[in-house]
Amino acid sequence: MKTRKRRIKQYTDKRFAYFSDVTELVLDEHHAQISKWGIQTHSMFEWLAYTTEELGELAKAISEQEYRGGSKEDVIKEAIQVATLSLKIAEMMRESHNENS
């Protein structure tokens, strides 16, 4: 019996050709988070937990988009949420590093 392999779409790194577009989405997400939760203070492990939760949602959105007709908009939204939290971690750690040096 011959099986047909499903071709999975391939994506090529755009080398930040749309950097200003995605950073604008990150800023929009930052403002949405502040509106929803206010300015937050957490341990790094808690920040990591929230980022990991968003990463799980990104994994689900990619699976839904690839196999069940989910939307590309949901993938973008979840990726931006991961990016926003990741950048906040980098910013907080960078500030903490600069204070200690």
Ligand SMILES: [Mg+2]
């Ligand atoms: Mg999410």
